[in-house]
Amino acid sequence: MNCLMCGKPTVERVVGKSTFAQCACGFARLRASGKGDAYWEGRDGDSVNHTWADTQDALFNAVLRELAGKAPAGASIYDVGGGIGYFTELALAQGFDAHNVELSEVACARARDRIGAQRVHTSVAGMAPADVVTLWCVIGHTPDPGVFLDEVRAALKPGGWLFLTTPNWRFQAMLARVLGLRGRTINFERQDHISMFTRDSLTRLLASRGFREPVFGAWGVKERCVALGDSRAGAAVQAKRRWNQGWSRVGGPLPVDLTSEFQVLARYEP
Template identity: 35%
Template sequence: MESSGGVERAGSLFKEFAIEPRCEACLSTDIKHHPKSRLSGSVIYQCRQCGLRGLSTRPLMEDLAEFATTYDRDRYAEWVSITRTGQIDRDHAAVLDRINRLVGPKDDRSLFDVGAGSGGFLSMARDAGFRPAGNDLSNGAVDLARESHDIDLMLGDLADIDDPGQHDVVTLWCVLAHVPDGSTLMRDVLRVLKPGGLMYLQTPRWSAMDTMGMAAQDVARGRATKITDRRLGMHHMVLHTADSIRALLERLGYEIVAVEPHVRYTLTTASYLESLGFNERWRRRLGKPIDGLLDRDLFFRNVLDVYARRPLDS
C-alpha cells in the first residue's frame, strides 16, 4: 500500500491514504470498485481473484494509535459490557485447547496476544501453562488487564516491540481487520514467533449476509448501505475469504495449518441491531429468533479461524 498524500473523506475523523489498485492479499490487479456509500462516503473494493473486500481509503496507523489512547478504563469497560462474555469465554477455551494440542507439552511455553484487550484470553492461557505476554494500543485495556487479571500488557503497536523470535504462540482475536496494513502486521507477527511457532487469528469473514448487502448497495447506487457500512468501516477495514487469507499468509511465508469459517458474534444481538438502525421494538422482536439461530450455530458464518506456522528453517 502506498500513501497518496492524504485523502479527505466525508465523515472521516482522519486523513487517509489510498490503497494501491491491486489486492492486498493475492496482489491481483483484477479489482472492482463498488458505488460510494451515500451515508459514510466509503468505497469498497473487491478482488475478483481471491474474493477479499476492503476499504479503498484508510486512516494512517499512527492516527489510529493516537485515537486508541482516548479509550480510558471506563470507556473500554463500557464496550466490554455489551459483549457476549459467556460465549467469548467458551470460544477462547475451545481455541486454547486446540493450540495446546498443536504446540504440545514443553517447558516455558510463551503465548503473545496481539491487541489483548482486557486480558481474559491471556489469563486463560496462563492457567493452561503458558507464559502470558501481549500488547494493546488502549490505555484503558492495559489498565483493565492489570486490574482484572493481573496481566501486564505492553502499551503500543507490535511493530515497536523488540521481541524477535521469542514466542511459541502468537494470537490475534479480531485484530487483522482493524489495522490499515495487514501485510505489515502479519510480518511483525512472523518476526516475534519462534521458528516452528504457531500463529492463530480470528478475522471477520465475507459471508452471504455481506453479499446480499453489497447487492443492495450496487442496485441502489450507494443508497442502501446499512449492512455494508456496518460490516466495512473504520472498525473493519477488510473482510477476508478463505482464499484471500491463505494467499496473504502464504505470500508472507507462513505454512497454513487450517482455515475454518465459524458463527461467532462478539456483541449482543441488541447491540448489533441498534448499530443497524433498528428501534427498540424491532430489536425486541428480532433479538430472540436471532439468538436462537446463534445458539444452534445456524446463522451467517461471519468469522474465519486461521492456524499457521512460521517455518522451522526461517
C-alpha cells in the same frame, strides 16, 4: 488504486454505506482511514467485553484447548491487539505464559489492572519470539495486512502457531445487500473494518509469509446477542454456530464460502 495483496488494479465497489477498492483476487480495501489506536477511545472496556461474556468465554477456552494440544506446556502466547487483556487473563489461568500487546493506552491501562504491567506491551518489537500469536479480529483493522503480518511472524518461533479471526468478505457483502433491502444499511467505516478477505486471498497472504496449509475452522461464536438482544439469542447463536461449522468444512472445495467470519489456525514454517 492497486491491490495490496497482489498488486493488480482494483475497481471501486459500494457495499452498504462504504466504498471499497475491490480486487479480483478477493481482497477489498476500505476507501477510508480507520480508527487506529483510537478504537478504544470513549469505550468502557469491561462492559464491551462482557456484552458477550458467556459465548466469548466458550470460544476463547475452546481455542486455548486447541492450542494446548499443539504447543509445549507453559507455551508463550502474545495476544496482539488484545485490548483490555481479557483473553490473556484466561490464557494465564490455563497455564500459558501469556502477554497482551495493544496500541491503545486506554486499553493498556485496563489490561495492566487486570494482568499486571509486566504482561502488557505496546509492540512486539524487541520481544523474544513466542510459541503462539493470536489475532482476535485484528488483521481486518490494519491498513496494510502484509506489513502487519511481517511484524507478527518476526515475533513467532519457527514451528510456532498463529490463530486469527477476521470477517469473511463474501458473507459480509451478501449480508449488506440483504439488510439494505430491509432498510438496514451497514456502515463498514463505523465497524472499522478496513481490510476484507475471502478464503483465497487470506490463504494467499498467509502462504506468502510462511504460514502453510491453514486450517479454517469454527471453534465457536463470540456474540451472545447476535444483534437480537433478547431471550431468542440462544437459538440465534446455535444457528450461527451450525452455519459456520458447515461452511468451514465444505467452503474450501466450493467456489463460494459463506462463513460469517474466518477462524484460522496456521503453523509458521519459514
